[in-house]
Amino acid sequence: MVRSTRDELVTEVEVLVVGAGPTGLMLGCELRARGVDCLVVERGPDIDPRTRAVMVHAASLERFEALGQREALEARGITQLRIGFHTHGGYWALDFTDQDTPFPYYLNIPQPAVEAVLADAYRDLGGRLVRGVDYQGHREEDGAVLVRLRTGTGDVTVAARWLVGADGSNSTVRQELGLGFDGITYPMSYLLAEGIPLAEPRRDESAMYIGTGGAVSLLPMPDGTVRVAGPVARQLLDRDAALEFDEFQDTVGELGFGATLRLAKPDRLAHYQVHERLADRLRVGRALLVGDAGHLNSPAGGQAMNTGFADAAALAWRLARLTGSGDGDPALLDDYARERRAAAAEVARTTGVLPLLEAMRAASDASDASATADAERAVQDGLAGLADSWSQLYMSYPAPGEDDGTALATAGNRTTHRLRPGARVPRHVPDRDHFTLLLPPDTPAADGAGVAATAGLPPSTVIARQTARQAAFLTEPAPVLVRPDGYVAAVLGPDGGASHRARDLDLAATRTGAGAADTIGLDLSGGVSV
Known part of the structure; x- marks a missing residue:
């Protein structure tokens, strides 16, 4: 296999990711953390300086923690504890401080800062990131994807085992695959301004101000500026029309909140339309879609970037089993596409x-x-339950037998969440390379070894105990097998058999011929749960 320096193109690679936005870089980090040979290419010459996405929620913070990058991220952001909703005469708070996570808050952080943290982490992990490279198309041949890339010095063909389109809402990879991107476009213009506010806002709370003619969000930013944005335009603006500062101030002023929403001076003015769209599929052969390339939703709740991060985590462990010396079943990727498409549809519902x-x-x-x-x-x-849903801590995918391709996932909340196949396990730190068997809290060590011996587990399964809180998410005591992305593969019966068996466990067992002797880490003192 031909190799060169990490910021230059190679001619062969295991996984080629098109797009170095937050999702593409997160996928690169997740793959490199698992030792997967990965190349990320990006059309632009550098990180786009515009602040687009802003919020990073708790489930994503847990992923940054697992990569050793949470502190670096938080150093560039501002911690937010709630979202306040203001009307003339009313106030309601959406609180994020009482959730099942070590990080019960969210960050406001400009997207360029997120990308900078991830780009540094990706390179530190040995990843190759090449900018100024334009994807031109691909074809599959002899178990590989031949990807045509255009550089400043000419065209190059790279052979990859897998191609991932992380190239945003106008994805050329999606277009090359011929996939539809159906949905709706909101019939109004959203206005956006960033700059120094006239009135100092609460620094630990983002806010929504709701008037008779529209609503805007007010988001504190880490440098002392704010972002004011929302559907308040009097009419649909021409795409190329410039937004004047006085026009913005007057329009937002009509909401009637005075100096609260006024800026002393703007650093940026923009207008845009909001789309809700979902690709027909997230997998075609050896090509897959992640992030905005596969789904778009309303900016409410700051879900887009976080949904992309979840795509990356869901895809990376599966690709790791299909690369290198792994001989995993490619049907794992069908489950990725099924689960994450259902999750994207559910996110669109929660942001309405x-x-x-x-x-x-x-x-x-x-x-x-x-x-x-x-x-x-x-x-x-x-x-x-809206804060819980937006945190993405309690997501549950539809089980394979329940899904005809149209079923939604369930964003869930701490009250209704239950551990079943496809459910996220709150307060669990997954082992990125192995499944984990979480035993009931009071399981004696000998009984735990017995379950492990009879369950037909994937190889090198980590054994640990559930916390009391995790056990409370079960309808009755049972061992739970957890995938490397932190979602339930199976809830096991008392004899070690899967009373509710997920496709991922079947595929993993088929791939490995797993047996009891393959378990590791019989640590019943708490293991990897927090």
Whole structure:
């Protein structure tokens, strides 16, 4: 296999990732952490300086922690504890401080800073990142993907075992695959301004200000600036039309919140439209899609970048089993596509907050006690579990036997979440290279060894105990086999058999011929759960 320095192209690679945004770089880090040979290419010459995505939620912070990059990320961001919703006469808070995570908060951090942290981490892990390279197309041949790339000095063909399109909403990889990208475009312009605020906002809280003519978010940024953005434009603006500062100030001022939403001076002005779209498929042969290349959703709750990070984690462990000396079943990638497409559809559902904003307006404007009570109940129903859903800590994929390709995942919350195949295990630090068998908290060591001996586990399965909190997510005590991405592969019966068996366990066992002697780390003092 031909090799060169890490910032130059190679002619052969295990995984070629097109796109060096947050999702592509996270995938690169996840792959390199598993020792997978990886090349990331990017059309642009450098990181785009524009602040696009901003929020990094708890589930993503756990992924940065596993990569050893959380502290570097937090050093560039600002910690946020809640989202406040303001109307004229009403205030409601969405609190993130009581969740099942070591990091019960979210960060506001400009996307370029996220990309810088990930790019440094990727290179430190031995990854190759080449900018100024344009994807031109690909074809499959003899168990490989031949990818045509255009550089400043000419065209190059790179042979990869797998191709991943992480090249954003206008993905050329998706277009090359001929995949539809159906959905909707919101029929209004969103306005955006960043700069120094006239009135100092709360530094630990992002906010939504809701008036009769629209709503905007106010997001504190780590450098003392704020972002004000939302659907308040009087009309749909021409794509190429310039947004003037006075126009922005006047339009936002019509919401009636005075100096709170005014800037002393803008550093950036923009307008855009919001799309909700979902690719027909996330896998075609040896090519896969991640992040915005496969799905778009409303900016409410700051979900887009976090959903891309979850795509990366879900894909990386599967690709690791299909590269190097691994002989994994490619059907693992069909499960990636099925699960993450369902998750993207569920995220789009949770970010549809217009009914909630209308309920808040109604609660503020109600003229009698009965109407006020009804509107307040509607608000509380809309807020219930929303912080948990946006944190992505309680996601559950539809089980294979329950999914005809149209089923949604469930974003879930701490009250309704249950451990079943496809469910995320809260407060669990997954072993990136191995499955983990979590035994009930009071399992004697001898019994734990017996379960491991009869369960037909994947090789080198790590053995640990559930925490009491994790056990509470089960309807009855049972061992739980957890995948390397932190999701349940199977809930085992008392005899070690899978009472609810997921496809991932079947594929892993088929791939390895796993047996009891392959288990490692019989640590019943708590293991890898936190």
